[in-house]
Amino acid sequence: MAVVGLGGAVASTAVAGVELLRLGSGTTDGLPFAGLEGVAGLARYEDLVFGGWDLCGDNLAKAAEVHGVLDYRQMQAVSSALEGVVPWPAAGDEEFCRRVGGDNVVAVAPSGGSTGLRPVVDHLVADLERFRSSGGRDGGPLDAVVVVNLASTERYPDLADPAFATAAAFEAAVDAGHDGIPPAMVYAYAAVLTGCPFVNFTPSVGADVPALEELARRHGVPVAGKDGKTGQTMMKTVLAPAFRSRALRVEGWYSTNILGNRDGQALDDPASLASKLGTKGGVLDGILGYPVEDHVVRIDYYRPRGDAKEAWDNIDLVGFLGQRMQVKVDFLCRDSVLAAPLVLELARFADLAQQRGESGPLEQLGYFFKSPHVPAGARVEHALHEQERALLEWVRTGSASVAGAE
């Protein structure tokens, strides 16, 4: 795995988790598909190897200490392994993500310079090729590399920009140093050029524009996204199907989140927040089959919690005889603890898809995402149990009807 945002809480937790499994002191709690057996080509957790970029150049032992996810004994067990993982210089862009910065940047102009974005792309491609040829624990080559975006949320680019419409326009824009191309898209492009599947666990726009889809198919590269479905939205896609099933009409759904980690800090910028709220907001109407007019989603940066997060939901329901009821859900969760195992599963499945010859958007991975990236025109299934069914069907048979019957 080559991770964009390797020094973040999710990535460092994932790296530590794999290391603990290798040491035999971890459990498979939280790993949804630990029980899958006999699936040809599916990588083992213990065989995953990590590299990647981060604007902060600290090694992962230091990063993990800052994030405070691991307990004391776990830190002791994995710190020497984590010390050996040092992020490569990254290609950030303050225009797209204001609250989070760092000085571990690639030594070419990150955007808009006279030399265009091409040198940056070349740099990232070189990173990936070097990792593929010598990233193994023994310094040898890797079987495959999957790029996973775990970086802080960027603001929306202008989705109507013609540069995003076709592969040709996009490549020309890269050459011209078009300053409307966000970093997530640059990484996606580098992954595609290198033949590495690209998984976008963030709300940023990565491979989910026609230009990148075209390029992904052309290069035989699967892409998957976006925005990991971990806490509140995961619960929403569990509860809403039940309310629909019982014909309890959702009159309003109020969701608020408080979190204090680097993610929360990034979202303290209204532009980044808009991206996040965009992916969180869409799940309800599709599941319920009607628009919920009072669907409100809030995210607030609140430091006392650090990586721990709290999501509070209130749902107003109307039942038989028009009588009103309320459900309140309070989820005291750990952001990285929920996200890290999903990232590991995604890497395994994206690799499996590539082995199976698939390219372009992997809609069977909708189970993992708030806003599943599907082929143009396809219906998006949000209900968690339907997504799980479709994913397991694909794992077993190689194909799946993603969208459930309406």
Add this chain to the structure above:
Amino acid sequence: MAVVGLGGAVASTAVAGVELLRLGSGTTDGLPFAGLEGVAGLARYEDLVFGGWDLCGDNLAKAAEVHGVLDYRQMQAVSSALEGVVPWPAAGDEEFCRRVGGDNVVAVAPSGGSTGLRPVVDHLVADLERFRSSGGRDGGPLDAVVVVNLASTERYPDLADPAFATAAAFEAAVDAGHDGIPPAMVYAYAAVLTGCPFVNFTPSVGADVPALEELARRHGVPVAGKDGKTGQTMMKTVLAPAFRSRALRVEGWYSTNILGNRDGQALDDPASLASKLGTKGGVLDGILGYPVEDHVVRIDYYRPRGDAKEAWDNIDLVGFLGQRMQVKVDFLCRDSVLAAPLVLELARFADLAQQRGESGPLEQLGYFFKSPHVPAGARVEHALHEQERALLEWVRTGSASVAGAE
């Protein structure tokens, strides 16, 4: 529908709801299968007609006023229709349900008298035959009668009693006036003898003993139960599959309920409460695939809420790296508003099953129950979405594989 406990909050709400639909002033909110169309033989809500027994002889307008579920305008619209529905004398037994009584009782000894239970059974059978032949709105015959048990929860009978093991032993015990036979079983027996499907929406033991199953099959009568899955347990069977799906290990699940209606009053008797907790307690382990040692369920009688109910759950989860998380769910619900529409659906489906020639336990109706009554040896599926899938498959095709893949 012939309802045991016709004067209760659930039954009076169901009757009022059908009346409002007939008047065109109701909506189908809360009716899960209002959208089913073109299913041959499925009764329309508006065609349902109500009779039944209650220890309290007040007409349903008076009962509805006591329960306070309907709002002022709804009461005005339906009160004259409800006044015309007067419960028949009922066959209660203080030995089995202590907190709730009344004086509208059948004029034969309810249990243990020298004359045995046979006269009581004959009385109930006569009630049902009279209702079937002349219960229509115009005084004419009904197409079919379904008996639905909505009475207060009874204490457990002795399930090892040989009287419950075979049809012959049971009928002999009825003749002998065996005092270990609870009222719910007497009603189930009367329904079976009359060829009426029996639906047990309560935790009491009704048709779920071998003797009654044998009789039901012999008389070609479908039976379904038990204990309507309305609020907290419904949510449990929605959330637990999601925790299983995400491999979030459930370390403990604490559930408490406060309610102040007649149901709550009945459960203030520890013996009745034990029956209720029995049906509530079993759902988790089957869904999760491992035993949850700290699964605590409390029900407390608390009068300020009346028919409104509050269910508070706390769930302790263990995720990746052994990290702990918590989910709290607070469901401010209306007991009768959730239950009444399920009762209407059950009557429609039990009737449909009889038209389709089925008899004995209808496992495809598990969707409606906390403790689905299945044929001996069959696995019980508790996950709501799997139950819904199986039910819809049966509706469409006439058969269903109820238990999902393990």
Add this chain to the structure above:
Amino acid sequence: MAVVGLGGAVASTAVAGVELLRLGSGTTDGLPFAGLEGVAGLARYEDLVFGGWDLCGDNLAKAAEVHGVLDYRQMQAVSSALEGVVPWPAAGDEEFCRRVGGDNVVAVAPSGGSTGLRPVVDHLVADLERFRSSGGRDGGPLDAVVVVNLASTERYPDLADPAFATAAAFEAAVDAGHDGIPPAMVYAYAAVLTGCPFVNFTPSVGADVPALEELARRHGVPVAGKDGKTGQTMMKTVLAPAFRSRALRVEGWYSTNILGNRDGQALDDPASLASKLGTKGGVLDGILGYPVEDHVVRIDYYRPRGDAKEAWDNIDLVGFLGQRMQVKVDFLCRDSVLAAPLVLELARFADLAQQRGESGPLEQLGYFFKSPHVPAGARVEHALHEQERALLEWVRTGSASVAGAE
């Protein structure tokens, strides 16, 4: 009482409540000082008479129906009395309160016209004099008139505006039609000129600028404010003193509110919201004695609840050994039901203060307000129990040491 915003939910609830008390069918639940007896000069609830202004000219029976606070029986009992209460044309200003409007406006230019604000003031003064001389139930004169501002929240004016610094500057600005003077201040000025105590139950800036304080003292008029302390902030001023008492350090306090009434609609305008958050935000630090850096307050307009309101708080505490704890409070309240009785008490006490010869800010009424208006330089006491003690002391003795020992 002459109420600014007479057609709102709080005012119509107050009027209905007094009417029910007069009819003998109300209770004193919610009236904090119903038990005070033998206090010379304190008006009886039943003797209160209501008039006032509103941008919506509907009579109060119609208004009460829209707000939906009263139940059916209460509406029936008071509707004829409420029909007789019709708001006078009001002096609103869209510049200061954008979301809520109406066409029941005074027939002079409300602001900024060539004629200045003086005609508006004269109009309001005439309203008050007419009410005082003939507002009694029998058309006779009233003993006294108290003006209470219950209008929707206005945006902040520019508090550094020299027009607000002295009485002379203010009166000149009124004459000049200065467009920076918000409606609440115009009403306060009219009240002062007429010798009527002015109570500001809203977060708007009314009499809480030096110019108005000077005028109030000069005309012998007591003023009180501001922003009624009803739900979440009331709870905050109860809990925070306890945390201080137990030395539980407040590391963060996250508060969110959802409400769907006209108040909520007004606060959907960010400028009005800022005023509201201003008065809600200040209470913690003063009570605790240190700044709470993560004190976040949110108010969201959410329609399913109407006048019912929900305030959810999460508090992060640090105790012995630096260990963290959390308290969550969910208050399902009725905005108007909490506010209306406080408004009645305020009118009684403001009148009592005037009888006792007081003028200027009444700091002993801090018990009722989120942001007590105190004389310049005085310490503000926020702890509810200290405020109650000071108020009762003043009621009994005519004076009070408001601020508790630090």
Add this chain to the structure above:
Amino acid sequence: MAVVGLGGAVASTAVAGVELLRLGSGTTDGLPFAGLEGVAGLARYEDLVFGGWDLCGDNLAKAAEVHGVLDYRQMQAVSSALEGVVPWPAAGDEEFCRRVGGDNVVAVAPSGGSTGLRPVVDHLVADLERFRSSGGRDGGPLDAVVVVNLASTERYPDLADPAFATAAAFEAAVDAGHDGIPPAMVYAYAAVLTGCPFVNFTPSVGADVPALEELARRHGVPVAGKDGKTGQTMMKTVLAPAFRSRALRVEGWYSTNILGNRDGQALDDPASLASKLGTKGGVLDGILGYPVEDHVVRIDYYRPRGDAKEAWDNIDLVGFLGQRMQVKVDFLCRDSVLAAPLVLELARFADLAQQRGESGPLEQLGYFFKSPHVPAGARVEHALHEQERALLEWVRTGSASVAGAE
């Protein structure tokens, strides 16, 4: 301090906390009276020294590890000091506390033997005298010894037993080996005989019977109790005064607690639970001035939380116009973290009272207790802010009017 139950979570946390303060690495968070200065005779936290009894003979380092209250760094800092604190053999009685046992018992028959209880009392007196003469850090004498009961909750003794009515009857019963005398009373008696103030932080019956009060006064020994007011009940005595102040009528109050530590285990015995519920149940009516008929308190043993505890409250309120509202409070707290600092304060104040010449029940310490032990016939004040005021008044002046005006 000589602690009954020295190996428990509260005691070991208190010992660790004092050690951290001595090391300069602790803070005064959670210590309510850390800010008191210049009070003659008030001991400093750092000067407290600990001894005491426990049925489990493990040293406190081992105990602290089991309880899991301290974090890793704190454990490292204090473990060597804690290793040096080893509980003395204790005088338990399985008849009074069934769920918690141990084998570190005094070498005389604990109850009902032919030799009577006198040898046990003599043994405890000898423990205290030895501790007083040589318990100092340097092996020298202590200025004073306070006995604090932190043991697991015992079942109620028979309060009508004549043995508890007078000093003479009690001493005769001790001599006779009367088996109705609970261990807490035996410890209280030993403390009194030795001239050591006795503080009862548990719900058990200790010095709160006439016989012990008489003995305490005769020996010039202050006693205080009972049942530390830490979490849910503390909040109750903060919120109830506010509801009373605002005239919000409490129609019902439902409280449930889940906890998994040794305390919770002891309370899993219905007899011990009854004692606990007794002290928790009484606080409301006194504060509100009317009986709350639906006041329900539940405590459930629930292991996933260990020493962490959750208290969930629902309060039903009736306000103006009879309208209903609800408040829910969820307190995620740490039992020992809340209790330990109160224990330290109690020891300091009990000692101060003895220095000031007081004996018998110290009603000014009601601030710390769920069920304040007051002289016979005195009104019990439960409101936290009134208790705090009275305590501070006593600290400053040496006397206090405990009960506020009604």
